[in-house]
Amino acid sequence: EVQLVESGGGLVRPGGSLRLSCAASGFSLSKYTMTWVRQAPGKRLEWVSSISGSSSNIFYTRSVQGRFSISRDNAKSSLYLQMDSLRVEDTAVYYCVRVKAGAGTAWFDPWGQGTLISVSS
């Protein structure tokens, strides 16, 4: 069974840092682009960052560029998101998601259960 399990969430002060981890099982992580998606309370889903299987291609949404860093360790079947200079508006549930790609298209499946990040003073 394909499974993604996030960890590392919690309460942090504005300006602080957190590192999220995602443990993947049931598939070969190295073969897939992976993504972090977040959902603030009562808000729509928001794509945060993606990393290709070999880590050669990395992308971020503009609001986290320069503050967040995505990485992966295929040998450990793990995905990470280092979040620095956190802001109140970063408060959200963060999901680890596998990217499935077709011809010129990509969708997200499956999703982890999510981990909550609360940024508050």
Next chain:
Amino acid sequence: QSVLTQPPSVSGAPGQRVTISCTGSSSDIGAGYDVHWYQQLPGTAPKLLIFANTNRPSGVPDRFSGSRTATSASLAISGLQAEDEADYHCQSYDSSLSAYVFGTGTKVTVL
């Protein structure tokens, strides 16, 4: 920022058919990018429902169907059931932002 627009809520009685629209722009759906749909049951993570406009993953009932026009897409639920009460999200890609984009989300209520 590009936002795919969905109605905030739709409702229907058990057995009825409801549709959810997802309206984009010339840089996302209008640029030819596919639309995908996710179901999010209360308190859970999203789950893939429809991929590449019209395709259902294994295990998704055929009550769920997707369609797409030049700049919009729709999700239809026929034979509405109580277990379909959830939030539904569309997703595509925006070439001007170089980013994946999601819809505003629609809450389906079964009366």
